[in-house]
Amino acid sequence: MIKIEKGNMQIAERLVTFETCPSFSGILCGNSAGKIWVDEIENPHFAIVYSAPVGSFGVLGRVKNDIEYNLLVEFIQNELFQQLKESGETDFEFSADDLELEQRLLKTFEKNKIVQDQEIYFVYENKKPTINIPIKNYSFRQVDKECIEEDFKNKEFLMDKIFESWGTAESYLKMGVAFIATNENKIIGIIMGSSNYNDVLPIDIEIIEEYRQLGIASELTKYFLNYCFEQRKVAYWNCITSNIASQRLAEKAGFKCIGKNYYYYFSM
Incomplete structure (x- = not known):
């Protein structure tokens, strides 16, 4: 996964859907502050976005195959978890736009005793x-x-x-x-x-x-x-x-x- 300092509208138009939280969308298009990692710079298939006001990570886009999914999971486990621990965090909070990807992530991390909660949008x-x-x-x-x-x-x-x-x-x-x-x-x-x-x-x-x-x-x-x-x-x-x-x-x-x-x- 590649960290980019600022998003742009081209990336947002590829990955943002109706289900995407606008806090993540605004970061991805480069309007507001946050952290972004993508699988590739030119034509990303998926991204991880962090919003401080939301206090959570959003997984946007879809993985095409097992290679891309393994790339995502390895990044979360080996890099993202380490960064969070170094900053004093103990929990990883996330949501995913794509239902199939969400279910795969829940299966991968099921041994971590995942807590589920729900947000309501207005x-x-x-x-x-x-x-x-x-x-x-x-x-x-x-x-x-x-x-x-x-x-x-x-x-x-x-x-x-x-x-x-x-x-x-x-x-x-x-x-x-x-x-x-x-x-x-x-x-x-x-x-x-x-x-x-x-x-x-x-x-x-x-x-x-x-x-x-x-x-x-x-x-x-x-x-x-x-x-x-x-x-x-x-x-x-x-x-x-x-x-x-x-x-x-x-x-x-x-x-x-x-x-x-x-x-x-x-x-x-």
């Missing part, structure tokens, strides 16, 4: 804008160049999100969008489009724990959806099926469920 249809309701003591604003340069008390909260999804502030300002909630000079919540593929923006949202259950997540979501409406973007929301609070937030905001998919993890 999209927001291009409805009319929602009305933002002021929340006393809290302010909301879009993250632009001026915002990035501002000296917030916990600025690293914002910058870590930007670097995780976009690699640099410059890439974020070119391709990304985010909104923050603040209390005085402290950032207390962030909603960010963590990638961008064909104008589909997967959402990454986080509220500092002591400010949860105050309606801040709901209000940030409205700001993000209003932006998507004005700019003709598609907002994409996913969460594990056991995260009922996240599902309810998405449904309350007007998202529509479009499907579910399994992902897996096991100790290396």
